[in-house]
Amino acid sequence: MRWQIPLNKPYFGSQEKQAVMSVLESGELGGNGLVSIGLETYxxxxxxxxxxxxxxxxxxxxxxxxxxxxxxxxxxxxMPSFTFVTSATAVVRQGARPVFADIDEQTLNLDPEVVDGCITERSKAIMPVHYAGQGCDMERILAVARDKGLYVIEDAAHGVGARYDERYLGTIGDAGCYSFHITKHVTCGEGGALLTNDDQLARRCEIIREKGTNRSQFLRGEVDKYTWVDVGSSFVLSDLLAAVLLEQFKKLDEILEKRRLIWEHYQEGLKELEDRGMIILPCLSPKAQSSWHVYPIRTALETNARVIGELKKKGIGAAFHFVPLHYSPYAREHLGYEEGDLPVTERVGRTLIRLPIYPVLTQREQEYVIQCLYDAFDEE
Ligand SMILES: Cc1ncc(COP(=O)(O)O)c(C=O)c1O
Structure with missing residues (x-):
């Protein structure tokens, strides 16, 4: 039998199909419609x-x-350098500068002490990235931010449904950002959300999202026509995709529970490889209730490429993750960074391997992944 085990797979069923069909039949495919507003309230x-x-x-x-x-x-x-490129491009396109801080080697999240050391009189915000769905140390990050009057914008792309000290990721800072991309555990193909408790910020965002107009106010019947009132762009999600998302959110607990079981089974199954000094297992901090978005192990004695290659030969979609941003061609040319600047980030970038994790991964498939990993190290 030829195994084909991808890195991730969406968890769709008949409910999502039905939801798409009913929006299609209604003809109301635009954004900011009844389905989207219903989902936002939910x-x-x-x-x-x-x-x-x-x-x-x-x-x-x-x-x-x-x-x-x-x-x-x-x-x-x-922000961390160990993140997706658009955490940084969102800053650069404003003409501002991303300042890359090193991460904690245990949690792979921003190290609050390092963040403190990066603050200058030009600092305006901190962007913690909740890597793999595990919350950053928000208590200390918020303390640093409040002390220096900085905004906190959470990149919670991996953290949908995850919490830190009982609070949902994305709702702790001034603003939080979710991803519903096809690779995420709650998905509609392409999509996202901004979360905030700040009424003024929300009001400005709903204008920016609607091409710089007050169309949202118009839809609520607060003004009799809409017009250009601020800077803006076109960031509204179609109701067709919102319908898929609502069905996904109804299954959130089920999705998270299935991922948790797989995550924990990897921890048990790979323990011996860690005891033999070949790999480093991921580590959870006690206050972080994860979304189990990524299962990241690290090679202890070598770079990750050979092991990923061995797994690929056996049909397993294991993968490295972020190529650190600070030594990307853009950051070297425009921001003056170079290799060697952030040693923990660089070590993590060279050694991290993501293993398949998704709700429909069967126990047999997972055992196979674990066995292939042992084989990859035994062959050395
Ligand atoms: C940490 C992080 N931030 C942001 C994004 C961007 O998400 P999207 O594809 O929804 O724009 C990703 C995507 O993988 C990500 O991993």
């Missing part, structure tokens, strides 16, 4: 947050946050 209750604004992607939610907070030329935003 999420506000679920996540205990005052405002949820659906967007076309997490990238757009981050860009919207930067625009709404007037982050601009001369400003600095502190």
């Amino acid at each position: 999420l506000q209750d679920l996540l205990d947050v005052r405002h949820v604004l659906l967007t076309t992607s997490c990238t757009h939610a981050m860009e919207m946050a930067m625009m709404a907070l007037d982050i601009g030329p001369g400003d600095e935003v502190i």
Whole structure:
């Protein structure tokens, strides 16, 4: 038998199909319609947050946050280098500068002490990225931010449904950004959301999201026609995709529970490889209730490429993750960084391997992944 085990797989069923069909039949496919507004209200209750604004992607939610907070030329935003490129492009497109801080080697999240050391008089915001769905140390990050008067914009792309100290990721800082991209555990193909408890920020975002107009106010019957009132773009999610998302959120507990079981089974199954000094298992901090978005192991004695190659030969879609941003061609040329600047990030980038994790991964498939990993090290 030829195994084909991808890195991730969406968890769709007949409910999503039905939801798409009913929106198609209604003809109401535009954004900011009844389905989207219904979903936003549902999420506000679920996540205990005052405002949820659906967007076309997490990238757009981050860009919207930067625009709404007037982050601009001369400003600095502190973030990890071990993140997706658009955490940084959202800052750069405003004419501001991303400042890359090193991460904690245990949690792979921003190290609050390092963040503190990155603050200058130009700092305007901190962007913690909740890697793999595990919350950053928000207590200390918020303390640093409040002390210095900085905004906190959470990149919670991986953290849908995850909590830190009982609060949902994305609802703790000034703004939080979710991703519903096809690779995420709650998905509609492409999509995102901005979450905030700040009424003024939400009001500005709903204008930016609607092309700089007050169309949202018009839809609520607060004005009799809509017009251009602020800077803006086009970040509204179609109701067709919102319908898929609502069905996904109804299954959130089930999705998270299935992922948790797989995550924990990897921890048990791979323990011996860690005891033999070959790999480093992921580590959870006690206050973080994860979304189990990524299962990241690290090779202890070598770079990750050979092992990923061995797994690929056996039909397993294991993968490395972020190529650190600070030594990307863009950051070297435009921001003056170079290899060697962030040693923990670089080590993690070279050694991390993501293993398949998704609700329909069977126990037999998971045993096979575990066995192939042992074989990859035994062959050395
Ligand atoms: C940490 C992080 N932030 C942001 C994004 C961007 O999400 P989207 O594709 O929804 O724009 C991703 C996507 O993988 C991500 O991993």
